[in-house]
Amino acid sequence: MAEVKQEKMATRQAYGKALVEIGAENKNLVVMDADLSKSTMTAEFAKAYPERFFNMGIAEQNLYAAACGLALSGKVVCASTFAMFAAGRAFEIIRNSIGYTHANVKVCATHAGITVGEDGASHQTFEDIALMRTIPGMVVVNPSDGASAKVLLKQVIEMDGPAYVRLGRAAVPMFYDESAASELKLGKGSCLREGKDLTIIATGIMVNEAMIAAEELAAKGIDARVIDMHTIKPLDEEIIVKAASEAGAIVTAEEHSVIGGLGSAVAEVVVKKCPVKMAMVGQQDTFGESGKPDELKAKYGMTAADIVAAAESLR
Numbered sequence: 001m002a003e004v005k006q007e008k009m010a011t012r013q014a015y016g017k018a019l020v021e022i023g024a025e026n027k028n029l030v031v032m033d034a035d036l037s038k039s040t041m042t043a044e045f046a047k048a049y050p051e052r053f054f055n056m057g058i059a060e061q062n063l064y065a066a067a068c069g070l071a072l073s074g075k076v077v078c079a080s081t082f083a084m085f086a087a088g089r090a091f092e093i094i095r096n097s098i099g100y101t102h103a104n105v106k107v108c109a110t111h112a113g114i115t116v117g118e119d120g121a122s123h124q125t126f127e128d129i130a131l132m133r134t135i136p137g138m139v140v141v142n143p144s145d146g147a148s149a150k151v152l153l154k155q156v157i158e159m160d161g162p163a164y165v166r167l168g169r170a171a172v173p174m175f176y177d178e179s180a181a182s183e184l185k186l187g188k189g190s191c192l193r194e195g196k197d198l199t200i201i202a203t204g205i206m207v208n209e210a211m212i213a214a215e216e217l218a219a220k221g222i223d224a225r226v227i228d229m230h231t232i233k234p235l236d237e238e239i240i241v242k243a244a245s246e247a248g249a250i251v252t253a254e255e256h257s258v259i260g261g262l263g264s265a266v267a268e269v270v271v272k273k274c275p276v277k278m279a280m281v282g283q284q285d286t287f288g289e290s291g292k293p294d295e296l297k298a299k300y301g302m303t304a305a306d307i308v309a310a311a312e313s314l315r
Contacts, residue, residue, distance in 0.1 A: 008171035009054075012110040014146035015167050016041025017076060018153045020048050029157065030070055032056060032079040034063045039169075040080040040110045060090040064098060064105070071103040076157055079105055082153055083112035083166065087128035098162045099135040106156050107132075108165045110286045113255035114283065114300055115170040115205065120290035126283040130260025132164040139163040139186065140233040141252075144207035145174050147181035152230060155186045170293045172205045179235075184228075189236040191243075195225035199243035199250050203229045203262045206253040206281070206302065213253075215309035224311060232262055237269045244274040249314040251279045253307050255297075256281040279310035 021104050023029050023045055032054045037043040046053035051197035056063040060081050067079040080086075086094070086109040087257065098105045109128065116124045128161060133140050141163060143149035156163045176184075184190055189201070193214055202210035207228045214224040219285040225247045227239060244250060250270065270276060283300055 003030055007174040009146035009174055010169060010171045011143050011146060011149040011167040012041050012169060013171075014149040015108060015110070015153060015165075016044040018150040022154055022157055023049050023052065026076065026157065028074070028076050030054070030075045030077045032063055032067050032077060034058060034060050034081040035148055036081055038048040039082070040108075042080050046146045051243050055313040060085045061093045064090045064093045064107070067105045068097040068101065068103045071105045072101060074243065075104070077105045078108050078157070080108045080110060082123060083109035083125040083128045087125060087164075087272040089130045091131055095135050097286065102137055102161050104160055104162070104306040106163045108153070108167060111169045112166045113168060113204070114288050114296045114302060115168055115255065115293040117170060117293040117296060118290050121287040126257040127260070128164070128166060129232055129254075129256050129262065130264070133260075133265065137161060137229070138233065140166075141186065141231055142166040142204040143230055144204055145172055145176055147174055147178060147228060148184055149186050151181045152186065160184065166204065168205060173208050175208045175211070184230060187234045187236060189230050189239040190228040190230070190280060191225065192228055193224070193226040195223040196247055198314060199225040199227060199247045200253060200264065200307060200311065201227045201229050201240065201243070201250060201266055202253040203232065204255050206255055209302070209304045210253050210307055212304035213311070216304060216308050217311055222311060222315070229262060229266075231266055235265050235269065237273070240266055240269045241274050244270055244276045251281060251307060251310045251314070253281040253302070255302055256280040256282055258284060277314045279314055281306050281310050
């Protein structure tokens, strides 16, 4: 039998398509970029609605300051650049101008994590979730695939206030179909697989790896629950406590540093409400390097095999 190839799409590509669709209905939506519109895929919105698109040039701090001004004037703004430039270079502006005023700006940052690949260590952002979740009132969202990215982006645009949406460069498997993705809700984790022996809580592209790992663990006689924690903030504490109490040990999986990201957020809940053994799969306090995305994921320990190993270590 011929192998059935799973459709792939980068979450940044889904973002570009979703902006055009949402922009047709929401005439108040403004999109901004910092001279990277072909890479962030906001160029599609610029072509469809040029009067509502602003290229601010290679000036990320100015991008987010201007986005704040437009939002405080009544617009809904999606402002994009690479995650390193948004969370890194423009952090102070996002904190003081957007966060402090609770401006209706959606920081939609692309090219996050190790799967930036050939762009190398300078552009592989492992700190962005940690930084953004410290800003009071900032919603932090990390979709796992193209279908979930479109659904969650629409909800982010409909909500009032600032949000950080993390998007990737590389094409990844389309994990959700349209029907399943439509059930996703901001702030509510999604239990994709029940299990009684341990729980894997994953975010972003690691959700697909978690499901693969769960199958491999099942073959070893380990029944793993899998949760897609697409919203890092506000975190769904209820689903975490339920998993900890019912399925014991927890493995977190993220394409981000294990310091300050999903693993840290889950641990903060577990230690206060239901202490259990934990292991964290993610970038282990190191920089990355230039290379093919899949090879880098393997080298830096962000694959299904690494989740399996982490789960077995807790037995």
